């Protein structure tokens with residue numbers, strides 16, 4: 001092999017090396033630069049040092065600006081500048097570059113390593129190629145003295161360079177392999193993570209499905225625990241919940257944990273050092289115990305854990321979105337164990353899934369609760385009782401057994417509500433609900449339908465006397481006074497009973513008939529129960545027919561007014577008249593207003609009929625004012641419905657008065673006490689407006705409703721009419737006499753005029769006179785009269801003078 005000598009060499013410009021950029025890329029791709037020393041390269045340089053008997057041999061890599069030594073045993077530098085080296089020249093050729101005396105070679109003569117220590121005078125080097133053929137480095141030898149190499153020695157150096165070359169490329173391979181192994185590891189981890197995510201996603205969708213199916217919480221939590229244990233058989237999991245007190249653990253799900261262990265955990269007070277879960281729940285932080293046997297948190301439970309063969313326990317708090325701790329999710333191993341990042345991910349995700357389950361189950365429970373239970377009393381609501389009734393009817397049909405439905409309505413509840421306030425009204429309803437529950441069996445259902453209406457479902461009625469027994473119990477329970485806030489309240493209830501299949505064939509009819517029976521109880525005087533009877537069915541039909549007939553009554557001129565005189569008691573002179581409505585039914589004859597006014601109210605016809613009455617009374621009073629006295633007054637009966645905000649009636653009335661040139665004082669509006677109490681505020685407001693315009697207001701049937709005498713001053717009224725039931729029961733020293741006297745005294749004090757209704761005897765007349773009652777009305781004085789009769793009375797008898 002030819003050897004380049006000093007005289008042959010023309011110093012090249014290294015920067016012009018044509019493939020320098022690719023060469024550098026190839027060198028970098030080998031990933032060998034700046035790696036630690038390796039025995040396989042050191043072995044080559046050691047051999048070279050021995051074979052050539054030189055102090056230094058090097059495997060060098062020629063980088064952009066430096067010469068970096070992969071192996072240079074004993075040499076004082078690990079790298080040097082490329083421009084200071086001879087190797088930079090060596091890689092320009094494929095042959096051995098030998099400088100026999102560095103001081104005599106232009107390329108080396110001024111180099112520090114030549115002119116200064118270590119004063120190297122001999123250099124021989126040969127390029128090392130990479131797999132693509134780029135000269136990326138050199139194998140070189142250096143000596144302190146000038147010398148030369150024999151051709152055999154040059155051949156050996158060339159061979160050694162080949163060995164170094166294969167090592168350099170092998171190094172590349174091993175790095176690729178290492179990288180591959182690393183990537184494989186990462187891939188493995190990624191695949192494992194992906195698999196874990198997939199498992200968790202699967203579990204998540206299973207759990208969400210269970211939630212959507214409204215499965216019980218225990219079943220959902222067990223599904224979470226079992227799902228994880230199935231994928232990781234080496235693990236045992238548990239979910240513990242914090243009980244309502246917020247201080248104790250209660251079992252959520254731990255199907256693989258031994259029963260004795262679960263029993264021991266149940267009710268455990270959370271706190272520091274209460275195992276992993278008690279501590280985690282207490283602190284709201286993850287608690288990882290890798291070795292239960294030696295961990296202080298487990299000190300009080302080591303025996304228990306040993307019996308259950310538990311080695312480690314990692315516990316994660318289950319928290320809601322607001323950060324409130326709901327419980328814990330724990331993973332146990334039989335041996336001591338340290339969690340990996342994947343384990344942490346698993347435990348976190350499982351706790352999150354448990355949190356969603358608890359939250360959603362609680363939310364859906366709440367929604368279900370709100371949809372099916374009455375928020376005030378906590379009783380079953382209309383919605384749920386219908387469903388229960390449907391099922392009960394099915395069972396009754398299948399088992400051929402009877403079923404009873406009791407419809408209950410509190411008497412005069414509205415009065416309590418309006419006069420004592422809604423708070424007391426609400427408390428009363430809650431207490432009534434409790435009493436009703438006490439009167440019924442577990443298998444019965446007590447529901448609140450709304451307002452003061454309750455429904456009691458008695459399924460599986462083997463003995464019909466049971467219904468009566470329950471109804472009796474209810475009446476007596478409700479008749480006991482209720483102490484609510486400062487008030488002692490007495491109520492009664494009206495109960496209607498319908499039996500399936502005797503009284504109805506289906507749900508709606510049964511409900512309707514129980515309701516009908518309840519109205520039967522109301523009309524029988526309230527405070528009692530009433531069975532549905534076939535007669536009631538007929539009465540329903542009758543009502544429907546009558547309502548239809550009533551629709552045409554005005555246009556068919558079937559309605560008329562009669563007038564009952566109201567007298568001044570002291571003088572027995574006619575003071576004014578009350579207009580009373582009559583319906584001459586074409587086929588049924590005369591129908592009492594007590595029968596058809598409720599129908600008119602129920603059907604809404606009362607507005608039209610009321611307006612008709614008002615206008616007729618206007619015409620009549622205008623005529624009688626012209627005929628007899630210009631201050632004559634007529635009272636008309638009105639229904640509370642006529643004062644509702646959606647009617648224009650009161651405004652129309654004032655317009656009619658004006659039309660007939662009447663001052664508002666020509667008419668008195670009567671409204672019954674009971675009815676006035678319903679919707680008290682609204683009605684009272686409109687009455688006050690009418691009164692301001694000059695119309696007088698009278699409370700009818702006073703004493704029959706809830707209102708107390710002291711309550712009177714709240715009404716804007718001019719007259720109070722004592723109900724005929726008091727007047728008719730009055731006798732010397734009777735309670736009713738005392739009540740009447742009290743009413744008269746109180747009304748007089750308040751400047752309210754009193755009219756006693758239903759006077760039927762001289763004695764009553766006398767008693768009323770004695771107590772100072774100013775006005776009276778009744779058959780003893782005069783019955784309701786037609787216009788002609790009234791006019792005859794006024795004209796013919798001097799005793800009756802306005």
Ligand SMILES: Nc1nc2c(ncn2[C@@H]2O[C@@H]3COP(=O)(O)O[C@H]4[C@@H](O)[C@H](n5cnc6c(=O)[nH]c(N)nc65)O[C@@H]4COP(=O)(O)O[C@H]3[C@H]2O)c(=O)[nH]1
Nearest residue numbers: 580581593594597613637638639758759760777778779784
């Ligand atoms: N047992 C007895 N009864 C007596 C005596 N004196 C009068 N009555 C009756 O007592 C009722 C008095 O009328 P009310 O209390 O306003 O009671 C009225 C009133 O609440 C309602 N009503 C009558 N006309 C109308 C009306 O035009 N509109 C409205 N909304 N209700 C009316 O119908 C109820 C019944 O009216 P009527 O059958 O006409 O019955 C009248 C009258 O005939 C008596 O000495 N003994």
